[in-house]
Amino acid sequence: MMDPTTGEYINENSPYSLHMAEQGTDAMEREKTFLYAQREGKFLGYLDEALKRIDAGTYGLCIECIDEPQNLCDTCPLIPRERLLAVPHSQHCLPVKLKQEKKKKTY
Ligand SMILES: [Zn+2]
Numbered sequence: 662m663m664d665p666t667t668g669e670y671i672n673e674n675s676p677y678s679l680h681m682a683e684q685g686t687d688a689m690e691r692e693k694t695f696l697y698a699q700r701e702g703k704f705l706g707y708l709d710e711a712l713k714r715i716d717a718g719t720y721g722l723c724i725e726c727i728d729e730p731q732n733l734c735d736t737c738p739l740i741p742r743e744r745l746l747a748v749p750h751s752q753h754c755l756p757v758k759l760k761q762e763k764k765k766k767t768y
Contacts, residue, residue, distance in 0.1 A: 707750035721745055723754040
């Protein structure tokens with residue numbers, strides 16, 4: 662990022678504000694970092710779940726479709742291989758996931 666008044670580049674990784682005006686941005690950055698950390702924690706939880714499901718032999722099965730197949734995708738209740746390659750910890754096939762994301766607000 663370039664300082665518009667001096668034309669100098671500001672090190673965005675610097676933990677200190679160079680100007681008072683940037684303190685607001687810093688607070689926002691900290692907030693973002695906190696949210697990322699939260700997400701990371703969630704992600705680790707998902708990975709843990711995935712490992713448990715490998716042990717249980719249910720890995721790669723959509724947890725919504727396993728009990729009552731909804732036939733939303735060709736491979737139901739199996740999560741399509743491409744999706745597992747992209748998101749190895751996915752617990753839902755894409756149609757179910759999309760339905761859920763419409764329902765709840767996610768970051
Ligand atoms: Zn499904």
